[in-house]
Amino acid sequence: MMASSYNAKDEDGHHPGSVGSGGPGAVKSKKPDNTAFKQQRLPAWQPILTAGTVLPAFFMIGLIFIPIGIGLLVTSNNIKEFEIDYTGVDMFSPCFNCSQSYSWNSTSACTCSVPFTLDQPFESNVFMYYGLSNFYQNHRRYVKSRDDSQLNGDKSSLLNPSKECEPYRTSEKKPIAPCGAIANSLFNDTLELFYIHPNGSKIGIHLVKTGIAWWTDKHVKFRNPGGNNNNLSIVFQETSKPVNWRKPVYELDSADPENNGFINEDFIVWMRTAALPTFRKLYRIIQKKKDNMTPTLPPGNYSLEVTYNYPVRSFDGRKRMILSTISWMGGKNPFLGIAYITVGSVCFFLGVVLLIIHHKYGNRNNNADIPN
């Protein structure tokens, strides 16, 4: 920007009010100090919007944004993503039956198997998400319905959860652990992936279930009560499981003590509430093959085996399973690239328009004539 440094010194010297200031030794003069600050003469940079500064700015923005946008778009297009809705709304969808017979308390699990085909190979690590639609994890009452100090392993909160958890604070006169609506509504479908070999055999794909939560969540925010006590069932003895849960919190992953109780990563992921009613959460990671030669998920037929527990039909929700690869900028995100290209072009165009306007109608006040 074009700017001028206003030099206060220019203005010194003529002070109409200061003629014959009280001589030395006279009565103490109340004359204000002659400091740049008090006299409002602080040196300052005075930017002005001129054609010389604004127009190049617009061109610059255009020139920077368009390449970035193109880069982003290309990157995004290179990312492979596959999404499948397994809610079972449709009569013919495999999970229709399961979706109809919904009950939190049914003992027998309803399973369904959803076949799908990948046209392209998925390279490198593939991330498996579950997605929910029309699920208001961002509702005010929902968001606040948790007790972070209980989740942080605080003993007293464990037995006396925060009032915020109401109405999921106590059950059968025992405190609920973990309390609150968020925990209560934990997503409890189990998804398994099978590769259907062209020869017809189903090969299970190994899904890694750790490393899906924020490091800080896993290691700082969430802690099991009782420190290193491995016997969680004793720690949670006095508590009751959330109403909708089938098994208590200490049995979330009985196999791995590092992934059990409050620090179970599926639980942690769920507890990190989504900003929008349609969201996806990381479920599993399919790690790339060691040989690097074959893609992680080669093209072909797959089958998604769902243990269908989570009812969403009542509120018109949807459940999806998403497979995606990742780049430096995360998952597939065409919006950003397009937005950048658009904004860049608009700025460039605006620059051109302004340039024309400036040349045609612009007030060339360079001659410094001031009408008064």
Added chain:
Amino acid sequence: MFRKRPPPEEERRVRANDREYNEKFQYASNCIMTSKYNIITFLPVNLFEQFQEVANTYFLFLLILQLIPQISSLSWFTTIVPLVLVLSITAVKDATDDYFRHKSDNQVNNRQSQVLIGGILQKEKWMNVRVGDIIKLENNQFVAADLLLLSSSEPHGLCYIETAELDGETNMKVRQSLSVTSELGDPNNLAQFDGEVVCEPPNNKLDRFCGTLYWKDCKYPLSNQNMLLRGCVLRNTESCYGLVIFAGPDTKLMQNSGRTKFKRTSIDRLMNTLVLWIFGFLVCMGVILALGNAVWEKEVGALFQSFLPWDPPVDNFLFSAFLSFWSYVIILNTVVPISLYVSVEVIRLGHSYFINWDRRMFCSRSNTAAEARTTTLNEELGQVEYIFSDKTGTLTQNIMTFNKCSINGHAYGEVMNILGAQQKRVQPLDFSAWNPLADRDFCFYDQSLLEAVMVGEPAVHEFFRVLSLCHTVMSEEKSEGELVYKAQSPDEGALVTAARNFGFVFRSRTPGTVTTQELGKAVTYTLLAILDFNNIRKRMSVIVKNPEGRIRLYCKGADTVLFERLHSCNHDLMNITSDHLNEYAGDGLRTLAVAYRDLSEEQWEEWSERFRGADKATDCRDDRLAAAYEEIEQDMMLLGATAIEDKLQEGVPETIAILSLANIKIWVLTGDKQETAVNIGYSCKMLTDDMTEIFIVNGHTVQSVREELRKARERMLESTRTRDGGKEAEAQGWGGACAFGNGCGGGAAANWMPDESKCPPPQAPPSSILESISGEFALIISGHSLAHALEADMEREFLETACACRAVICCRVTPLQKALVVELVKRHKKAVTLAIGDGANDVSMIKTAHIGVGISGQEGIQAVLASDYSFSQFRFLQRLLLVHGRWSYLRMCRFLCYFFYKNFAFTMVHFWFGFFCGFSAQTVYDQYFITLYNIVYTSLPVLAMGIFDQDVPEQRSLEYPKLYEPGQLNLLFNKREFFICIAQGIYTSVVLFFIPYGVLSHATQSNGVPLADYQTFAVTTATALVIVVSVQIALDTGYWTAINHFFIWGSLGTYFTILFAMHSSILFNIFPKQFHFLGSAHNTLGQPVVWLTIALATVICIAPVLAFRFLKLDLKPQLSDTVRYTQLVLQKKRKPAGRAGRGVGGTGVASGSTLGRLGRGGSRRSGYAFAHQEGFGELITSGKNMRLSSLALATFASRHSSSWIDTLRRKKHANSTSAQNTPPTGEDSTASSQAPPFSTSSSAADEAGQPCNEPVLAHSPDDIALSVIRCPEREVGECSTGNVQEAPFVWKGTGTRISGASSPGPPPIAEETSSGE
């Protein structure tokens, strides 16, 4: 205890010395109270007052809402902390203010006065003085209450008062007690006095009083002439006694000082309106969202209950919607954060300090700096359209100086012409060397006049003789040669002083004689008659007989009047003098023509016969006297003309010129006479001879005033029509005479309409007509007419006429009328008014106007106390308005625009989010961010801008007064600007919500974790918001000082610091429930996608603003932009010369009329006796006031001895009457000028004079000698005069001004010897 308020008084009955009787009526005591609170009432009253503020109540209401858990969408501390802060800051400020009021009340209430209780004088505090008490006043004391003058130390129960504090007039006034009471004399008799006064109830009419005194079964009518009003100062009167009639709040002074009103600026009012609108907006938003909530709960929420059941009290969607409404009200309340009010106060405080600190508004002479006494009005200073100015002490210094004269066709005093223009500063003539009686303060530069006197030109001598004889000044000679003149009007004082310095010293007078010392010789003239001044005659004459017995009439008066009465042989001289007069008038000097006429003994005898007849006439005495005067004032010989300068305060014309270039209209409201006011109008260039017409409204009846106003309008219309016929059509529409100034709607134009009900939108084409009209006319209206004009049915008419004039002068107005005029303009014009004054008579006006300015450093401080700003020179006003006011306004507007913008951008994001979170009032941001956003993250940069911003440097705003206009037209912040800001804010909020929404809903971190979680979204949006508003403030800031840099960068830094701190594991480990955003900052801001999102949002928000601003600047630059740009170009070119070229001068030329053309036209203004009261001549000839000159005696001598002297004098009188006209040796002829002025003392010198004649001063005349009275026909009055007691002091001073022997006299001997030449 609640005292029942007494019913309004019908009449007031006061019995002297009877407290019991008077107590029945429960009259107000003399205790005044201007303070608002005491210790007990402070808290409730102050809180009550504070909660009358819409905003405060609103926040209290929010606070209550937040305490309901079902509603609370934010923690309670987000509201209560700022609210308490605001309330306590305001309370402390109010308390301090009130403390000072208490102090000043106490100081006034505790002044001592002497009250006659039980026949003994007792010291009492003012506040204990009751109605009906008799109090004693001494010289130079303030009058404690409205008193009925009972008796005084002076003869005839006279006493003198100065009413400057009341009406601003500095000349002395005479009050006289009833003769029955004046005889009472001493305290003993007064204690017995039990008269009862029945009079009008308390009112605010300063010049009226009517009542009756009942005493000893007699009735005596009372008038204002018998009253001493509170606020007056007793002068030249040793002491007097008065009966308290009105006390404390009932006094006319207090009745005249309007109520203390809390002043708000128009921005304040606008802000309050906007806050209400915003509140309405809030309700709308709340309703929309609540409806959404109802729908959502019904359609989705009800089904979603398996995961999220309703809170217990909620059982249906409607109730939920109801709660949601309030929740949203809480969340969205940040559109009007309480920090708005605090910030506004802080900014204003900052501006006030800048005013206090301004060295260029510091007056070193009085050692006073400008002071912003009210800190809340600064930006209003940038919007002033009308200035109401007092005259005396504000525009003028109230010092008259004899500046130039024209004698016998020869002009004197024009130093430049004689000595050449190059010699600018000439030494003033030294009179003291030549004339021991010269006044040292008198300055005259033209040597030639002195030479003319010395050479002895007869005309010059006669000229000064007129000045020394023809006046009503009283002299007072405390010690030999130390003359003090008591002039009624400063004009006369100046003339007599001029004559004194040029060797024609007026020394003393008696009712029948005037003693002067002409070039050293004492001459006593017999005063045959004083043909007194009045407004119609515009002249005064004296007829004197000189010691040789020649009778002459000396006359001075307005040239127009005088020229008609000259002898025909004066024709040539008259022409020359007339030219000189024009010249003087062009310089704004007050002129007088001087003439004489020789009378033969017969002529005199003949005339005096008729005169006596007229004088004794009972009917039409005035007319007959006037006719008699007229008869003798004929065939006069012109001597010349005088020019007196009513010294303006420094820089007044320039200031007025600049202010009127800035389109500020200046009205002068003065208690002074019309002539004086008009004259000042000319000398300060408010009125010019170029003006098409000056209307004088002087009617005494409603009809005549209305008629005069109507005529004025017609004239204006007519001249407009003739000037540009093209616009006739519009002018026709104006026939009904409705001009509506710049006020209506704040548009740049005026509206012309038959009645106010149909006010068309502004920017009507006829604006040009008003403009052209306002350039050319002036209105002068007197107090009487004003009283009618201000009545409800005529006020609009008056206002419209007045506002179409360029200059308006109201003279002879009472303080309350001043306030009414201000009020009128304020009410109908919707324009910002500023009142400036220095005296107590300006207080009500100062209080009424939007802004009151007090001139400090003068005697009275009442105006300053009532004012909002004070400084010591009128010329600082231009700086206050054009620099400080303009900046304040600019800064405040920029601040408000930005402030509303940033809060809408911040808050409206919640609205959009509502659609995605089930209208559940979930906030987008972390609650700490919400708390800190306004207080920490965005407050300081905008404060820095609000305090330090400048668009153009200060000297530019003085060079281009037009830069002031946006403020008057209210262009920078009005409803339109507000909507633009809001729109911009909403636009920003849309971008800030939907860009992250678009990006983040699908984005994942580079480790596959989705970014669409709530906390990431919150951090992204918040960061984008902070960055966008920071970029915006960077764009808005036009003056980047180090402080701005520090605050803007610092705020960004603070944001990130606090963000990371809040999201750190340390805080989480301590308060896991409070800081649940653990790790969000780290996780979010580490992602390139997030930064790309923020950059994208910033560009989308800012680019349109940038483009829009650039276009505005490029296509339609404001004056300030151009000035700024020019400055830049100039600095680039480094061409210092260029700037000087475009100074004020250039501006003046460009804009034409005001500065450029100096009136050399024909309107001459007589300066005669402007502040002069009629009737003083009579007072002199009757001898009533003669003891005035012997006041010094009275102060030194005891009462007893002075009366002894009186008797002595009376005795002497008898035998000296015959001798009084001893012919002086030198006569008044010219030949004697070379002769040493040796003493030719007049008759009675030998008696009283002897002891005081110092041997050394033998040659110096001693005319303090008793002159003896010879009132033409009447009884013998007293003598004026010199006296024995003075003797010891005499030799000390040779003739200086100040009264009192303490004034340091110059070495007397040297002076005296040199004076002998």
